[in-house]
Amino acid sequence: MTRAVRTPAGSRPVLTVALVLTLVAGGFAAWTGQGWYAAAHDDSAGYAAERDRALAAGEQAVQNLNTLDHRRVDQGLDLWEASTTGELHEQLADGREEFAGQVRTAKTVTTARVLAGAITELDDRAGRARLLVALRVTVTTPDSKSTDKDSRMLGELTRTDGQWKLSGLGQAPVGGTATG
Amino acid sequence: MPTPRHHLNQQRRRRARADAPAPATPSAPAPAAAGERDAGPGAPVGVLTGPAPRTRRRPAAKPVPEGAGAPEREEGGGPAAKGPRRRVPLLVLCVLTLLLGGFAGWAQSRAGALRDDPARGNTALTDPARTSEVKGRTAEAVAALFSYDHTDPGAFEQAGKAFLTGRAVEQHRTLFAGVLAQAARQKSVITTTVTESAVERIDGDRARVLVYADQSSVSTAGAPKPAAGGAKAKAQEQAQDQGVYAGAMFAVDVVRRNGTWLVENIDTFGR
DSSP, rough: OOHHHHHHHHHHHHHHHHHHHHHHHEEEHEEEEEEEEHHOOHHHHHHHHHHHHHHHHHHHHHHTTEEEGGGGHHHHHHHHHBBHHHHHHHHHHHHHHHHHHEEEEEHHEEEEEEEEEEEEEEEEETTTTEEEEEEEEEEEESOOOOOOEEEEEEEEEEEETTTTEEEEEEOOOOSSGGTT | HHHHHHHHHHHHHHHHHTTSOOOOOSSHHHHHHHHHHHHHSSTOOOOTTHHHHHHHHHHTTHHHHHHHHHHHHEEEEEEETHHHHHHHHHHHHHHHHHHHHHHHOOOHHHHHHHHHHHHHOOOOTSSSSHHHHHHHHHHHHHHHTEEEEEEEEEEHHHHHHBBBTHHHHHHHHHHHHHHHHHHHHHTEEEEEEEEEEEEEEEEEOOOOOOOOEEEEEEOOOSSSOOOOGHHHHHHHHHHHHEEEEEEEEEEEEEEEEETTEEEEEEOTTOO
16 A cells, blocks of 8 residues: 555656656767767768768779770770760770770770779869879780789869769879979 | 755645555455555566556555654655655656667767768768868978979979878889989979879878879980980980970878878879
8 A cells, every 4th residue: 555655656756757857868868969960060070971972983984995905895995984084085986996906906904903093073063073183004914914004093083963974184294384 | 954844844745644544445355555565666567557556555654654754754644645656757757768768868879870970980072171282282292302303303302391291202212223313413393283093092191082183204414324315315315305294193092281181192093
């Protein structure tokens, strides 16, 4: 019977305690919720994510465009076209037949490895970016001799349908223009 | 502290006395009520249905606190009408507390996951001021570290002291050991200019920069070779006079010390 008494007895303080706990929980919820909102809507975070997306796509595309196996030329050139857009894409498509013939004749296998890469400019809204990719290209000739060559690539990226693709690619010029 | 409570208890007792002559329900369920009340919270009826059965029993239990006469324990034993009203807010508060607490925990973990995103830790480009500061300082350091003028060899030493730290000191010495001896002999002027650079990452006081640089070397004095060198030597000399350009690519790790960035590592990609 004493239990029956005790249960309702604490109701008022219990209610107060419960109210305080609820308020504290509410405060916490408001605070963490606001922090979460701020974290999720942080502009620089979105920009950083886009930078990393552009870099990953750019490095992959530059590597793709420096990789070609004479035994699988068509496959390789399809990948080239898939990695590019705009003017560069058109250039590759136009010169495809001629280039494929050259590679088949030379019987070379070209592979590339990205040593380092970084975005230099990123226009998040316009969907344009520039990047530097330090590349080591290995060319293997039919007599199994392979040569390494380092390339200082400059790339231009354009976002099309949410995908970053190369719209320009070249090597950094040496001398002359450097001082000019 | 006890005063308001006492007051409340008195009020309640008074009201209870007024209700007493007319119990809302027969006193029969009283013993069962006491037994069931313990089972109540644990019973499978659930949070929302819980309070309902209690309401009817409340009046039955009421006479007991009256008889016990313990003022501290009594206060809950209110009249029939008060019971359900008091329980419902309590349960609502409990549920609210759990929901809000749960949300707080979840929001905290979501925010934490977002903040721990490695993309966010890297402030290259997202912090334009620091990015250009790192680029500018790197270009300055590279130009000083990889240039050499035979007329002022002290400047080269000075650059090493001003821009290098840690293992980069040794790396720089190794890289330049051969070049230096030759340059001193040929009275060369080696000029290094950064043509392109990009910041790979900035993480607080550390950064990594990819650098493309052009190096020109001009030999001002005729090489100390026998004059009978012939046409070949002459052509070489001419080329040196015009300057020999070479492109280089490497990455440098820089650290911020006392407000200035120092080169800590030079990565020539295994070359």
